[in-house]
Structure formats: structure tokens, C-alpha cells
Amino acid sequence: MRRIGVFVCHCGSNIAATVDVKKVVEMALKEQGVVHAEDYPYMCSEAGQVKIAEAIKEHKLEGIVVCSCSPRMHEATFRKCAERNGLNPYLVEIANIREHCSWIHKDMAEATEKAVILMRAAVAKVHLNAPLQAGESAVTKKALVIGGGIAGIQTAIDIADAGYKVDIVEKEPSIGGRMSQLDKTFPTLDCSACILTPKMVEAAAHENITIHTWSEVEKVSGFVGNFTVDIRKKARYVNMDKCTGCGVCQEKCPSKKPLNEFNRGLNTRSAIYTPFAQAIPNVPVIDANACIKLNTGKCGICEKFCQVGAIDYTQKDEIITEQYGAIVVATGFDTIKLDKYGEYAYNESKDVITSLELERIMNAAGPTKGHLERLSDGKAPKEIVFIQCVGSRCSDDRGKPYCSKICCMYTAKHAMLIRDKYPDTNVTVFYIDVRTPGKNFDEFYRRAVEDYGVNYVKGQVGKVAPQPDGSLMVHGVDLLENKQIVKKADMVVLATAIEPNPDVRKIATMLTASIDTNNFLTEAHPKLRPVESPTAGVFLSGVCQGPKDIPETVAQAGAAAVKVIGLLAKDKLKTNPCTAKADELRCNGCSQCANVCPYGAISYETKQVNDHGIREDRRIAVVNSALCQGCGACTVTCPSGAMDLQGFSNRQIIAEVDAICR
Amino acid sequence: MNKVEEIKLISGVNPLKCMKCGKCSASCPSFNEMDIKPHQFVTYVINDDVEALAQSKSAWKCLSCFACIERCPRDVKPGKLIDAARQILIRQRDQEGLSPDEIPALLDEEIPQQLLMSAFRKYRR
Numbered sequence: 021m022r023r024i025g026v027f028v029c030h031c032g033s034n035i036a037a038t039v040d041v042k043k044v045v046e047m048a049l050k051e052q053g054v055v056h057a058e059d060y061p062y063m064c065s066e067a068g069q070v071k072i073a074e075a076i077k078e079h080k081l082e083g084i085v086v087c088s089c090s091p092r093m094h095e096a097t098f099r100k101c102a103e104r105n106g107l108n109p110y111l112v113e114i115a116n117i118r119e120h121c122s123w124i125h126k127d128m129a130e131a132t133e134k135a136v137i138l139m140r141a142a143v144a145k146v147h148l149n150a151p152l153q154a155g156e157s158a159v160t161k162k163a164l165v166i167g168g169g170i171a172g173i174q175t176a177i178d179i180a181d182a183g184y185k186v187d188i189v190e191k192e193p194s195i196g197g198r199m200s201q202l203d204k205t206f207p208t209l210d211c212s213a214c215i216l217t218p219k220m221v222e223a224a225a226h227e228n229i230t231i232h233t234w235s236e237v238e239k240v241s242g243f244v245g246n247f248t249v250d251i252r253k254k255a256r257y258v259n260m261d262k263c264t265g266c267g268v269c270q271e272k273c274p275s276k277k278p279l280n281e282f283n284r285g286l287n288t289r290s291a292i293y294t295p296f297a298q299a300i301p302n303v304p305v306i307d308a309n310a311c312i313k314l315n316t317g318k319c320g321i322c323e324k325f326c327q328v329g330a331i332d333y334t335q336k337d338e339i340i341t342e343q344y345g346a347i348v349v350a351t352g353f354d355t356i357k358l359d360k361y362g363e364y365a366y367n368e369s370k371d372v373i374t375s376l377e378l379e380r381i382m383n384a385a386g387p388t389k390g391h392l393e394r395l396s397d398g399k400a401p402k403e404i405v406f407i408q409c410v411g412s413r414c415s416d417d418r419g420k421p422y423c424s425k426i427c428c429m430y431t432a433k434h435a436m437l438i439r440d441k442y443p444d445t446n447v448t449v450f451y452i453d454v455r456t457p458g459k460n461f462d463e464f465y466r467r468a469v470e471d472y473g474v475n476y477v478k479g480q481v482g483k484v485a486p487q488p489d490g491s492l493m494v495h496g497v498d499l500l501e502n503k504q505i506v507k508k509a510d511m512v513v514l515a516t517a518i519e520p521n522p523d524v525r526k527i528a529t530m531l532t533a534s535i536d537t538n539n540f541l542t543e544a545h546p547k548l549r550p551v552e553s554p555t556a557g558v559f560l561s562g563v564c565q566g567p568k569d570i571p572e573t574v575a576q577a578g579a580a581a582v583k584v585i586g587l588l589a590k591d592k593l594k595t596n597p598c599t600a601k602a603d604e605l606r607c608n609g610c611s612q613c614a615n616v617c618p619y620g621a622i623s624y625e626t627k628q629v630n631d632h633g634i635r636e637d638r639r640i641a642v643v644n645s646a647l648c649q650g651c652g653a654c655t656v657t658c659p660s661g662a663m664d665l666q667g668f669s670n671r672q673i674i675a676e677v678d679a680i681c682r
Numbered sequence: 683m684n685k686v687e688e689i690k691l692i693s694g695v696n697p698l699k700c701m702k703c704g705k706c707s708a709s710c711p712s713f714n715e716m717d718i719k720p721h722q723f724v725t726y727v728i729n730d731d732v733e734a735l736a737q738s739k740s741a742w743k744c745l746s747c748f749a750c751i752e753r754c755p756r757d758v759k760p761g762k763l764i765d766a767a768r769q770i771l772i773r774q775r776d777q778e779g780l781s782p783d784e785i786p787a788l789l790d791e792e793i794p795q796q797l798l799m800s801a802f803r804k805y806r807r
Contacts (some may be wrong), residue, residue: 363709363752363753413701413755415757416754418755478704482710482749499707504707
């Protein structure tokens with residue numbers, strides 16, 4: 021029988037207001053092996069930890085139960101406290117009487133009863149806890165950044181500046197991401213390309229950064245400090261070493277039909293193309309679906325005109341395998357599809373556009389060379405209506421339940437820029453709320469109203485009806501005047517909700533990183549660990565974690581880099597000793613555990629075993645404890661009960677259940 | 683059961699989900715005929731002023747076109763609230779409607795059932 025101490029935390033009033041902590045202490049003292057129990061307002065505080073330290077010495081404790089908050093909060097705190105005082109840290113158990121009890125119950129008698137039961141289960145478990153020893157694993161001092169937008173670029177530069185190698189994997193032909201598609205940026209109206217391209221050049225020129233464009237992550241295995249990643253380098257059909265980026269191939273290419281993705285499909289491009297003039301690398305790719313030579317074997321014009329012989333139609337996709345210590349997800353966003361919003365006539369009229377499309381129209385390198393014109397007839401619009409919150413803040417199945425955060429500001433920016441450049445064009449913005457928290461943000465929006473005469477109307481638009489004469493009838497409402505508005509417009513701009521890049525699901529699955537119902541990656545803690553995934557070694561940068569604007573993205577990108585640097589700076593990592601282990605005598609080598617293991621940690625060996633005096637060779641499961649993450653899938657799968665998770669053994673779990681049912 | 687609870691029960695709508703965007707009023711073809719506008723229905727229910735809503739012209743001016751129901755981004759569907767208000771009124775008047783056995787003969791598979799229900803509540807014999 022172990023000598024056990026029970027420590028009950030009040031957590032101020034978080035626990036004590038709903039749970040009778042004195043009663044928990046009283047009941048603890050009746051448990052087998054409990055030689056000491058006490059309560060304290062804040063067990064995690066310095067003074068609380070001193071109480072635990074003193075009790076360990078005074079009562080020669082061999083096991084500790086702390087009844088407090090979730091083990092995710094303070095298990096590490098109390099384990100360290102035990103270790104400092106000569107007790108194996110894995111002989112500490114947490115009974116979660118806050119999240120699992122006091123916070124979710126109102127009735128004190130019931131909550132107290134439950135707290136006692138949780139305490140009892142933890143005491144029963146700690147009797148069976150083994151004193152585990154954490155192992156060590158080495159750290160590969162190199163990081164992978166998935167996504168080459170502003171988030172990925174900034175993270176990569178910050179990590180590289182600290183002296184570590186970084187690879188950026190970008191699926192498009194160039195790095196730059198969404199920011200490279202923007203014309204101006206709020207609230208200072210500086211040109212997006214002017215501030216982004218120096219960063220792109222810096223990343224490309226950095227001795228510690230390797231950029232893989234036109235590439236995608238194919239497979240991820242391993243664990244924190246030791247990831248192995250397969251990267252598919254898609255066939256570019258252009259030799260990167262030879263190409264000088266002269267652009268002649270793009271001029272001469274006769275296949276001009278494919279929609280220009282960079283211009284959001286508003287115009288077309290050649291089959292061999294670089295997405296934009298400042299692309300990095302400035303080496304085109306051939307769109308295999310559109311290339312005449314690759315599809316019919318005839319043409320070959322680009323090859324003929326290329327002076328340096330860089331065109332290579334025989335290139336194939338190539339898979340490279342790299343080792344990394346940390347992985348940063350910076351996969352960014354896209355605007356949602358508007359197919360379900362028939363009332364806004366986006367699919368019906370060329371003059372109903374999204375804000376990102378307007379960005380391209382306003383941009384000098386865009387489909388209209390920066391002239392504001394209707395895509396249907398090329399005429400200059402005189403009446404423009406902006407509709408806010410299209411697909412944002414929707415609780416139906418058409419849109420997204422969250423606020424996309426950036427739309428209020430970019431709409432104010434668009435409205436202001438149009439009024440500035442085309443003063444005889446009227447601009448009306450239909451809004452539900454104008455949300456402008458941020459430095460100089462509200463001032464910016466007020467300037468649009470007060471100095472530029474943008475007409476803000478409170479009320480959502482119900483319908484946009486294209487008219488036979490090519491105009492658009494906008495049916496809206498002015499809620500402050502309580503008046504319906506029917507307004508003729510030449511152009512309607514939809515502030516379309518943003519969503520995480522659709523590829524993020526695939527990437528999150530490969531990384532075993534969790535995502536929320538909206539496909540945003542989940543943080544390890546929403547306030548205190550906002551740039552880390554709960555999966556160790558995986559970090560989050562930019563909009564893949566939640567909607568944000570450029571300054572916030574850059575700040576988060578830097579924060580993610582700091583976390584990566586903190587990891588890569590370590591030579592060794594402590595591994596979690598709570599790993600699976602097979603009982604050699606029970607294992608029958610059926611392979612079911614290996615089939616369910618998500619980490620590929622289980623292999624088989626033929627071993628001689630001594631089964632009750634009979635020696636024979638058997639096929640037995642062996643767990644690589646460096647790869648095992650302790651998920652427990654194998655233990656519940658094993659038909660013979662041979663697999664056991666150290667720290668959460670079958671015996672321990674059953675003891676807990678028994679204690680709860682007592 | 684008080685009136686507000688009755689409206690919520692009949693309509694199946696939680697008025698607290700409304701974010702006051704006004705898309706219902708922007709969509710409503712009868713807006714100008716109404717004394718209480720569609721986006722205001724919700725506030726009236728929240729403020730426990732069902733009586734005013736039931737007495738308003740709006741209850742009879744609603745065309746049951748369902749544009750507000752179709753387009754509401756918050757699943758509040760003001761058309762359902764006004765329909766519930768109408769139903770309460772009718773129940774109060776205790777007037778005779780169609781008898782259940784008369785209904786099958788009147789059904790047309792093309793017509794949404796809810797539209798039929800709304801129509802005969804308004805234009806009952």
C-alpha cells in the first residue's frame with residue numbers, strides 16, 4: 021500500500037463556490053493509503069507548492085493526488101514540484117474537479133459528491149502508477165513552412181535569421197500568396213506589392229531558406245523534433261537552372277485560353293506562365309492541361325523560342341524526402357463560393373464581383389490595367405454598391421458563422437480609393453455593423469465617410485436583380501430611416517466571407533493537427549498558446565488559425581517563428597514515457613495493433629519466449645517508444661490484451677472505474 | 683403559456699438569433715404596406731409585445747412569399763413569426779376553418795404545403 025497525499029485546490033472561488041472542498045478532504049482521509057489530505061486556495065501558487073513539498077517530506081509520500089483544474093493546465097506544474105522533492109513525477113495524478121465538475125454543475129451537494137468520486141478514482145489509479153522515466157530524442161535543426169504567403173514568408177525569414185535552415189513549400193508557381201493579389205493595404209494605403217516583394221526577395225536570397233514552389237506536401241511521418249516529410253515537386257517543364265525569366269515563351273505561346281487564377285479568372289493567360297511580373301522564382305510553369313505540345317505532341321513553340329534551352333517537356337513529378345524538427349502551417353485562405361447566394365446574382369452578372377476581384381481590377385497589373393470598369397461592357401461605373409457580410413455571420417448552411425474580420429476595413433479602403441480616383445462615381449455601402457477595432461482603423465473608416473463622401477447605409481441587401489439594360493437593381497433597406505431602398509447600380513461588390521484554404525484538411529490530417537468545425541486549425545490554448553497546434557512540433561501562422569489582417573498575420577508569423585526557434589535551439593527533447601508496450605507472453609502477433617497505429621510505431625520481431633517452461637519462437641509486437649505518442653489505439657484494439665499503455669494501463673483504468681462505481 | 687412562448691412554439695423560431703441585419707425588410711415585397719416592418723417583428727416578440735404585432739396591419743399584409751425565410755442568414759425567419767401571430771389571432775376568434783377531410787381534395791403536389799396552410803389561414807371561408 022502506497023502512502024498517498026491528497027491536495028484539494030479551491031481555485032479561488034472557481035472550485036470552492038460549487039464544491040465543498042473541506043468535505044473532499046474529509047472523504048480523502050478515509051481512502052485506503054491516504055495518509056495526508058489538505059485544501060488550499062491556490063495549490064498551483066508558490067505557497068501551495070511549498071505545502072506539497074513539506075507534505076512529501078513529513079509524511080514520506082509515495083504518491084500524490086491533486087484535485088484541481090484540468091491536467092492540461094497544471095499537471096506539468098505539479099509533476100515538476102514532485103520531481104524537485106524527490107518523487108517520481110509520474111506518481112502524481114490530477115483529479116479534474118474544475119472543468120469536469122465545479123464549472124459545469126450548479127448544485128453544491130451534487131458537485132461535491134462528484135468531486136469526491138473523481139478524487140477516489142485518482143487515488144485508486146495512483147496506487148498502481150509506475151515510476152516512469154522520460155527518454156530523450158534528438159532534434160533535427162531545420163523547419164518546414166507550408167505555404168508561401170506573407171505568413172509563411174515572415175515565419176521563414178524570422179527562423180532563418182536566427183540561424184536555422186527553413187524550407188518553404190508553396191503549391192503555386194510563385195510565393196506571395198493572397199497579399200500579392202492585393203492592390204493597396206489598409207489603413208495606410210501603401211501598395212501591397214511594394215511592401216511584399218522586398219520580403220519575397222529577402223526570403224529567396226536568404227542563405228538559410230530553400231523555396232519549393234509548384235510543390236505540395238505529400239506525406240508526413242515522425243514526431244516533434246524528427247519529422248520526415250515527402251514533398252511532391254510538380255513537373256514544371258522548365259529547367260529552373262537554365263531559365264532566365266525573359267518571358268518570350270509566354271508571349272509566343274499560342275494557347276491563351278486558360279483562366280488566369282491570379283486575376284481570379286477575370287481574364288486568361290498563356291499555357292506557359294508566371295502568375296505575376298514580380299513572381300519568385302521568376303521561372304514559368306507549363307499548365308499541362310492547356311499545353312498543346314503536352315496534349316497533342318505538336319507545337320513546341322516555347323521550346324523553339326527559348327534561347328537558353330530551358331523548356332523540357334519530359335519532366336516528371338519528383339518526390340523528395342526531407343527531415344525537419346518543426347513544421348509551420350501557413351496555408352492561408354480563400355473566399356467562399358457564392359453558388360448558394362442566388363439573390364446576389366453573382367453567377368448571373370459579370371458586374372457583380374467579389375472584393376478580391378475588385379482588388380485585381382484596381383491593380384495596374386490586373387485585367388483592366390487598373391481602370392475601374394464594368395467587366396460586361398467596359399464602361400466606367402457611376403453607381404457602385406458594396407454589400408457587407410456576404411456569407412459571414414450566417415447560422416444557416418449557406419455561409420460561415422464567424423465574422424471574416426477584414427471586410428469592413430477593405431470595403432472602406434475600396435470605397436475611399438474609388439471616390440478619390442473617380443470623384444463623380446457614387447459609392448454606397450450597405451452594412452450590418454461596421455467593425456473597426458485596430459490601430460487607426462476607425463479613423464480610417466470615418467475618413468471614408470466624412471472626407472470622401474461614401475454613403476454608408478445600415479441594412480443588408482435582400483436582392484440584386486440584373487436588368488435588361490445591363491444595370492443592376494439593388495433591393496436594400498435603411499434600418500435607421502425604416503425605409504426600403506431600391507437603387508440602380510452599375511456595379512455591385514460583395515464582401516465575400518473568407519474560409520481556410522480547402523487544402524488545409526488534407527494537411528491537418530497528415531500532421532494529426534486538429535481543426536475546428538470551420539476548418540481553422542485549433543490552437544493548443546486559445547489565449548496562452550495561440551501559435552502552437554496541440555500536436556507537438558506543429559505551429560500555426562496566419563489565417564489558417566483564424567481570420568486576421570496583414571499586421572496581425574505578420575505578428576503571429578513572428579510569434580510562430582519564436583516558438584520554432586525555441587524548439588530548434590534544444591539539442592535533446594524529453595520524450596513522453598507514457599507509451600505502449602506489448603506483453604510478450606500474451607501477444608500472438610496478429611498485426612491488428614500495427615494496422616491501427618497512426619504513427620507507424622509498431623513493428624514485429626521473432627523472439628524466443630519462455631511460456632510456462634516451454635521455449636518457443638514467436639512473432640511479437642515491438643513498440644518504438646520514440647514514435648509512439650501514447651494515443652492508446654493499439655491497447656483497445658489488441659484482442660488478447662497484450663498491449664498496455666504505460667501510465668494508463670488497463671489495470672489502472674479498471675481500478676479507476678471500480679473506484680467510481682464503489 | 684404566454685403569447686411569446688406560443689409564438690416561439692408555433693413558429694419554431696428563436697428570435698434571439700437575430701443580428702438585426704434587415705435582410706428580411708430589404709427582401710419584403712409588402713414592406714411599404716406594413717406598419718410594423720419584418721425586421722421589427724423579431725424585436726416585438728423579444729420585447730413581449732405580441733399584442734401589437736397581432737393587431738398590426740402587417741399580419742394581413744404579409745404575402746407568405748417566404749423571401750425573408752429563404753434569405754435570413756440567421757435562421758430567424760420573420761415570416762414564420764408573423765404567420766404564428768396570425769394563427770394566434772385566428773385561434774382567438776375561434777372561427778371555423780376547413781375541416782380535415784376537405785383537405786386531401788385540395789392538395790396539389792406542386793404547391794408547398796406550408797404555402798397552402800398560410801393561404802387558407804388568411805383566406806378562409
